[in-house]
Amino acid sequence: MTASLPDNTLDKGVLLVLGSGDKAFSSYCLAAAATRSPLVLVAEAEPTWQLPYLRDHEVADLGDLEELRWAVARLADRHEIKGVVTWDEHALVPAAHIATDLAVPGQSSATATACRNKAASRAVWVSEGVPSAQSIRVTSLVTATTAARRIGLPVVIKPAARTGGVGVVRVDRLDELPAAFAYASASAEDQGPEGSGILVEELLEGPEIGVECVTSHGITTAVAVTRTELAGPHFQAVGHIVAAGDPLLAEVGPIAEAALDALGVNSAISHVEMRLTTAGPKLLEVNARIGGDLVGHLINLATGIDLAAAAVDIALGREPDLTPTRAAAAGIRLLHPAGSGTVRAAKPRPELGTPDWLERLVWELRPGQQALLPPRGDLGTARLGHLVVTGADAAQVHERLAHAEGLLDIAVDPQPTIG
Structure with missing residues (x-):
């Protein structure tokens, strides 16, 4: 498979991608980026599934700035690099440094660091009067x-x-x-x-949401609200729903914009998390990249706005197209067992079938593998899989998520001594 590029993107330099993320949750970003620009990648391991989208690549430790700079220099010897993008949380600060090195659009390293460090974010918001925990x-x-x-x-x-x-x-x-x-x-x-x-x-009591924002040339546009369902004392995300035209956007969008402006964000896709408390919305954190758990994909399914493509346009100094082309809803259910143990069964029942509203069902753990929930494990070990559904509105998406989850055969044999 080779990504199809618009004629006006060919032979005009390449976009540097730092880290590609997990295939199940990030391949849509790489696929969308490849339709907007030729891509070169620096990753921490030799690419496999990423190769059809790439013109070239190098392997380097993204956390070692000197090693990363040498890898980028080798790519720059072979290509004209026009921009830098990442959707990897741990690569945000390195990406800022590389953008400065290459004199291409990007955040300052100080802003990227403030977004990464919640203590620094809180201090800024307190000084600017932006409501937060x-x-x-x-x-x-x-x-x-x-x-x-x-x-x-x-x-x-x-x-x-x-x-x-x-x-x-x-x-x-x-x-x-x-x-x-x-x-x-x-x-x-x-x-x-x-x-x-x-x-x-x-502890902020109330529903958790994400406000998905696009900042280009210092101007932020809040494009969607993600409503998140959490579970347990470790606040595990078990699902997200995005609906076009969510009326909450008018209330929380300005708060998200103020939070990003206070941190100095001038060119990014951001996932701004907050809680809807009885005293009003209050900030939890800013993630200066596309939201995880396929949030960007849900927004595309619900509204037609492509955040991955917008990230490329911003990185290349172009104005992103944020025009909604759909008025629907989409949601994801992140499947977790009741407790840690060995997976015995993980499969759909035949009656689930393949309805057109079931966009995907992906198993992340297979029978015989161990599922480890916090505190024994973490995000990477706790999840059995995920499913994505679409619908006309949030209520229908809720119903379809529950229906699909109810038709899954999942069994985990407890093993109290593991971990």
Whole structure:
């Protein structure tokens, strides 16, 4: 397979992609990017499924800026690099450095770092009067205990620079704090140089949402709302729904725009997370890239807006097309077992069939593999699979997600001693 390019993109340089992500959740980004520009890739392993979309590639440790710069230099010797893009959270700061090196559009490394580090984001929002959760950065169990008492239980403990719920845990009583702090600290060990310590945060009660934003030349447009369903004390995302024309966008869009403006974001696709509290929407964090869990794909299915293509256009200094072409809804169910163990069964029942509204059903773990939920495991070990459905509106998507999930045969044999 070779990506089809518009005539006006040929022989006009290449777009550098840093990290390609997981095939199941990121291949749509690479596929869309390849229709907008010839691509070259720097990844941490030799590409496989990515090859049909690429003109060239290099292998390097994205966390080692010197090694990454040498890999980019080798590509620059062979191609004219016109822009840099990434949808890999851990590559955001390296991408900012590389964009500066190449004198192409991109964030400053200071802005990318502030987006990655939740403690830095909070400090900026407090100074700018943007509503967010009360948060205190700590470096020890003693200071975490003091912070929890000051904020008031229940609180949330999390690493300063992790995403996807990794290392996040709710604490309702002080005697739960030692185990929670140890859990968050273990996850913080590889949070990257942008992270620093652990955060003790106010628990915001209310539904969680994401506001999907496109910032081009310093102007932010909020294009969609993602409504997220969470489960358990580790706040695992178990589903997301996007509906075109969500009336909530008018209320939360300006808050997301203010949060990005305060951080200095001038050219990015961003997934801005917040909670809808009784005191109004309050910010949780900014992810200065396309939202995970196929959120960008859901937005395309529901509205026709292609965030991956928009990311390419922004990286190349072009104005993105944010015109909605659909008025529908789409949702994803992230399938988790009730507890950790060995997968015995993971398959659909025949009566599910292949309805046109079932956009995909993907198994991430197979029989015989282990599913490890937090605190034993994390996002990469806990999920059995995912399914995506479409519908006329959010209510129909809810119904179809429940219907499809009810027709899956899933069995996990508990193994209390694993992990």
